[in-house]
Amino acid sequence: MPRYGRHPQRQQEHLARQAARTKRYQEVQTRYAQGHSIRQIAQACGVSRHTVRHWLRTATLPPDQRGYRGPGKIDRYIPYLQTRLAAGCTNQSRLWREIREQGFTGTRSLVAKWIQAHGHASPRGLQPPAPTLPAARELAWLLVQDADKRTAAAQDLVEWLQQHAELAHVQELVQQGRAMIRQCQADALVPWLEACRASPSAEVRNFADGLQQERAAVHAALTLPWSTGPVEGHINRLKLIKRSGYGRMKFDLLRQRVLYDAA
Numbered sequence: 001m002p003r004y005g006r007h008p009q010r011q012q013e014h015l016a017r018q019a020a021r022t023k024r025y026q027e028v029q030t031r032y033a034q035g036h037s038i039r040q041i042a043q044a045c046g047v048s049r050h051t052v053r054h055w056l057r058t059a060t061l062p063p064d065q066r067g068y069r070g071p072g073k074i075d076r077y078i079p080y081l082q083t084r085l086a087a088g089c090t091n092q093s094r095l096w097r098e099i100r101e102q103g104f105t106g107t108r109s110l111v112a113k114w115i116q117a118h119g120h121a122s123p124r125g126l127q128p129p130a131p132t133l134p135a136a137r138e139l140a141w142l143l144v145q146d147a148d149k150r151t152a153a154a155q156d157l158v159e160w161l162q163q164h165a166e167l168a169h170v171q172e173l174v175q176q177g178r179a180m181i182r183q184c185q186a187d188a189l190v191p192w193l194e195a196c197r198a199s200p201s202a203e204v205r206n207f208a209d210g211l212q213q214e215r216a217a218v219h220a221a222l223t224l225p226w227s228t229g230p231v232e233g234h235i236n237r238l239k240l241i242k243r244s245g246y247g248r249m250k251f252d253l254l255r256q257r258v259l260y261d262a263a
Contacts, residue, residue: 177192
């Protein structure tokens with residue numbers, strides 16, 4: 001038996017090769033009984049003379065020695081894997097980690113090969129494919145965007161993502177922070193930061209730690225009427241002018257462009 005089962009198509013190919021091998025074995029025996037030499041038999045049957053001699057010394061066709069044979073590393077964990085597959089778990093990395101905790105010393109690829117060959121044994125059948133996740137920037141925008149502004153496809157994706165408890169919690173914190181900033185609710189800053197630092201998401205906790213270091217600046221932005229927006233706008237304008245003239249104008253022309261646009 002192979003160390004891990006074959007795909008059904010490969011199993012059919014294996015059976016076809018085995019039938020052809022049996023036919024050649026019978027032909028070797030027949031030709032030898034007719035008085036043909038070993039060389040003639042090897043040439044007629046398409047096998048080596050060593051194989052002809054080996055087959056003639058046996059009463060039955062010897063088993064095919066090619067491929068993986070004997071007990072493998074994964075064999076003792078097959079009952080557990082079958083139980084997990086029957087329960088609907090097909091995550092290769094997760095199953096590998098689970099049996100590794102039980103003493104499995106093989107690689108993840110070995111578990112993946114076994115699951116690919118036996119995953120169809122799950123009684124649950126084929127599961128509908130999960131939606132394709134967008135890029136990180138687009139996903140972050142979906143969490144911030146208002147529900148009435150999303151497309152139907154985006155709303156379906158958000159509803160599917162909300163089935164994950166951690167992601168639903170992150171979205172709730174994002175919406176709370178968005179409302180706090182838009183409505184300038186300075187009193188809600190401290191409770192919101194504490195909720196973020198208690199979040200199960202490491203990314204949210206790191207973000208909250210960064211805001212905690214700039215807590216005074218964030219509080220000022222929520223309470224004071226002033227903003228650095230105009231300054232940032234001028235900086236962005238200067239960078240655009242500089243980049244548009246890169247390699248094409250000297251400092252004098254750059255100065256005139258800046259003063260002309262500022263007039």
